[in-house]
Amino acid sequence: MSSDLVIVYHRQPYEEVEVDGKIEYRENKSPNGIVPTLKSFFGRVDKGAWVAWKEAVDPERPDFERIIEIDDPHGKYTVSRLPLTKEQVSSFYHVSSKEAFWPILHGFKERYSYDPVDWPTFREVNWAFAEAAAAEAAPGAVVWVHDYNLWLVPGYLRTLRPDVKISFFHHTPFPSADIFNVLPWRKEILESLLACDVVGFHIPRYVNNFVSAARSLLEVEPVKREKVKPEMNAQTSALSEQSVVTELEYEGRSIRLQASPVGVDTGYIQDLARSAETEAKVQEIRAEKGDAKLMLSVGRTDYTKGGIEQLESYERLLETHPELRGKVRLMHVSVAANANMTAYFEIQEQLEAIAGRINGRYGSFEWQPIALISRPVPFRDLVAYYRAADVAWITPLADGMNLVCKEYVTARTDGDGVLVLSEFAGAAVELAAAVPTNPFSHKSMDSAIHFALEMPEEERRGRMKANRMMVEKQDIRYWAEDQMQAFANALARMDVAVG
Ligand code: GDG
Numbered sequence: 108m109s110s111d112l113v114i115v116y117h118r119q120p121y122e123e124v125e126v127d128g129k130i131e132y133r134e135n136k137s138p139n140g141i142v143p144t145l146k147s148f149f150g151r152v153d154k155g156a157w158v159a160w161k162e163a164v165d166p167e168r169p170d171f172e173r174i175i176e177i178d179d180p181h182g183k184y185t186v187s188r189l190p191l192t193k194e195q196v197s198s199f200y201h202v203s204s205k206e207a208f209w210p211i212l213h214g215f216k217e218r219y220s221y222d223p224v225d226w227p228t229f230r231e232v233n234w235a236f237a238e239a240a241a242a243e244a245a246p247g248a249v250v251w252v253h254d255y256n257l258w259l260v261p262g263y264l265r266t267l268r269p270d271v272k273i274s275f276f277h278h279t280p281f282p283s284a285d286i287f288n289v290l291p292w293r294k295e296i297l298e299s300l301l302a303c304d305v306v307g308f309h310i311p312r313y314v315n316n317f318v319s320a321a322r323s324l325l326e327v328e329p330v331k332r333e334k335v336k337p338e339m340n341a342q343t344s345a346l347s348e349q350s351v352v353t354e355l356e357y358e359g360r361s362i363r364l365q366a367s368p369v370g371v372d373t374g375y376i377q378d379l380a381r382s383a384e385t386e387a388k389v390q391e392i393r394a395e396k397g398d399a400k401l402m403l404s405v406g407r408t409d410y411t412k413g414g415i416e417q418l419e420s421y422e423r424l425l426e427t428h429p430e431l432r433g434k435v436r437l438m439h440v441s442v443a444a445n446a447n448m449t450a451y452f453e454i455q456e457q458l459e460a461i462a463g464r465i466n467g468r469y470g471s472f473e474w475q476p477i478a479l480i481s482r483p484v485p486f487r488d489l490v491a492y493y494r495a496a497d498v499a500w501i502t503p504l505a506d507g508m509n510l511v512c513k514e515y516v517t518a519r520t521d522g523d524g525v526l527v528l529s530e531f532a533g534a535a536v537e538l539a540a541a542v543p544t545n546p547f548s549h550k551s552m553d554s555a556i557h558f559a560l561e562m563p564e565e566e567r568r569g570r571m572k573a574n575r576m577m578v579e580k581q582d583i584r585y586w587a588e589d590q591m592q593a594f595a596n597a598l599a600r601m602d603v604a605v606g
Contacts, residue, residue, distance in 0.1 A: 109243075113243045113249070115239075115260055120142050120159070120186060145253075146181040155183075158189070163191065165190075166195075195231070203256075206220040216286060237263035249273075249598075253278065255277065261273045261299050274306075275300060278507050280533065281313040281320075282320075294324050300317075301355070301362055304597035306364055307364075310366050313507075318355065330361070331353045347536060351364075379486075380490050399433065402435060402436065404439045404501065406440070408481070411504055411506060413504045416504070418461040418465065424553060427553070436474075436478070438492065441480070494518050494521065497524065498526075499512060503531060506532040508533040508534050512528050522575070531545075
C-alpha cells in the first residue's frame with residue numbers, strides 16, 4: 108500500500124529476457140504503442156506500480172515472482188503480475204473481450220458472439236486485478252485503469268478502497284446506447300464505470316455515446332456540457348460533435364468525463380526520421396520505386412481496420428485507370444496480433460487472396476502492384492517508409508484514434524506527402540487537412556485515393572503543414588498533461604468533499 112500511481116493494464120510493461128539462465132527485465136524496445144507513454148507517468152510520482160497478468164500453470168503456486176522491481180529510464184516502479192491460468196486468459200481476453208466486446212465497441216453487431224462468454228470468469232479476473240491494485244495503492248492514490256477488458260475493475264476497487272481516486276481510459280470507440288445495449292451485462296459494466304472519478308475517451312463523440320448508454324439504463328444526470336474546441340472538431344469528420352458532456356452525477360457522486368486524444372512521441376519520431384540511417388533507407392526505397400508513386404497502409408489485421416475494403420478499392424483503381432498501371436505501388440502492412448483467432452485468420456486469408464488476384468491480374472515482370480507484408484516491420488524501417496511514401500492510405504471502418512496516421516504526418520519532416528484518412532478514425536476530428544474518405548462508399552474510397560495521387564505539390568505541402576501543426580501541438584505530452592490535470596482535479600474535488 109505505498110504507490111501514488113497504480114496503472115492497471117493487461118499487458119506487462121517490459122520484455123523478459125533470459126541471460127545466462129537468469130531472467131532479466133528490460134525496457135520494451137518498441138517505441139510505438141501506448142506502453143512507453145504510460146510508463147513515463149512514473150517519472151512524475153514518488154512511487155509507481157503496474158498491475159498486469161502472467162500465465163501460470165497453477166495460480167495457487169505461481170511459477171514466477173509475483174511482484175518484481177523495475178528500474179528503467181522512466182523511473183523505478185513495481186510490477187504486480189497476476190497468475191492466471193491459460194483457460195482464464197483465453198476466456199477473459201480472447202473470448203469475452205475480443206469476440207463479444209470488441210465488435211460491439213466498433214459497431215459490428217453482426218460479428219458479436221454471445222454464447223462462448225463465461226461471465227463468472229470475466230468477473231473473477233477483473234476482481235483479481237482490483238485486489239492487486241488495492242494492495243499497491245497508497246492512501247488517496249490515483250489508480251488508472253485501461254481499456255474494456257478491465258471494465259469491472261473500478262466498481263470492485265471502489266468497494267475495496269473507497270479512499271482512492273479512480274480514472275479509466277478507453278482506447279477504443281464507445282458506441283451509442285443502440286449498440287452498447289446489445290451486451291446483456293450492460294448495466295453492470297456502466298455501474299462499474301460510474302464508480303470512477305474520471306472516465307476518459309479519445310474524442311467527444313465517444314463521451315456523448317457513453318452518456319447516452321448510461322442515461323438509457325441509470326438515473327444519471329449530465330451536469331456540465333461544454334462547446335467542443337475547434338481543434339477537436341474538423342467539420343469534415345463524420346465523428347464531429349458540437350458540444351460534449353464534461354460532468355455527470357450519479358447516486359450523489361460526480362464523475363468527470365474527458366475527451367483527450369492520444370498523440371504520438373513527435374520528438375522521438377522526428378529524430379528518427381531525420382537520422383542519416385533513415386535518410387539512406389529513404390533514398391534506397393525511392394531508387395527502387397523509380398517514378399512510381401508509393402502508397403502505404405499500416406495496421407493490425409482486424410476487420411475494423413478496413414484492409415479488405417481498401418484492397419478492393421485499389422483493384423477498382425487499376426481497373427478504371429489503366430494509365431496508373433506501372434505508375435503506382437501499394438505497400439500494405441497488416442500484422443496479426445491474434446493470428447490464432449478465427450476472425451483474424453479469415454481476414455488474413457482474404458487479404459492474401461485479393462492481393463494475389465491484383466498481382467496476378469495486373470502485375471508484370473517489371474511491376475508488382477501490391478506488396479502485402481504480414482510480418483512486423485521494425486519501427487525504424489516503418490519510419491523510412493513513412494518518409495518515402497507519396498500517400499498514406501489509412502481507411503479503418505472504425506478506430507478509437509489511429510496512431511499510424513499521426514506517425515506518418517510526424518515523420519514527414521520534409522513537408523511533403525498526402526494523408527488519406529477514414530472519417531471513422533478518431534484522429535479524423537483533429538486532422539482536418541487530411542483527404543477524408545468514407546470506407547463504406549466505393550465512390551468515396553475510389554475518388555479520394557485518385558485525388559491524392561493527382562494532388563499538386565503546393566496543395567500537398569499546404570495540407571501537410573496544417574496536419575503537422577496539429578500533431579505537434581496535440582502530441583503525447585499534451586495528452587499526459589491532460590491526464591495529470593484530470594487527476595489533480597479529481598484530488599481537489601475529493602479534498603473539498605472531505606473538508
Ligand atoms: C488501439 C486502438 C488507438 C503497426 N504495424 C507495425 C507497427 N505498428 C504500430 C504502429 C502504431 C501501432 O502499431 C498501432 O496503433 P493504432 O493506434 O493505429 O492501433 P491499435 O493497435 O488498434 O490501438 C486505437 C490506440 O489503441 C491508442 O489508444 O489509437 O484506435 O484500436 O504505433 O506504428 N509497429 C512496428 N511494426 C509494424 O509492422 N514496429
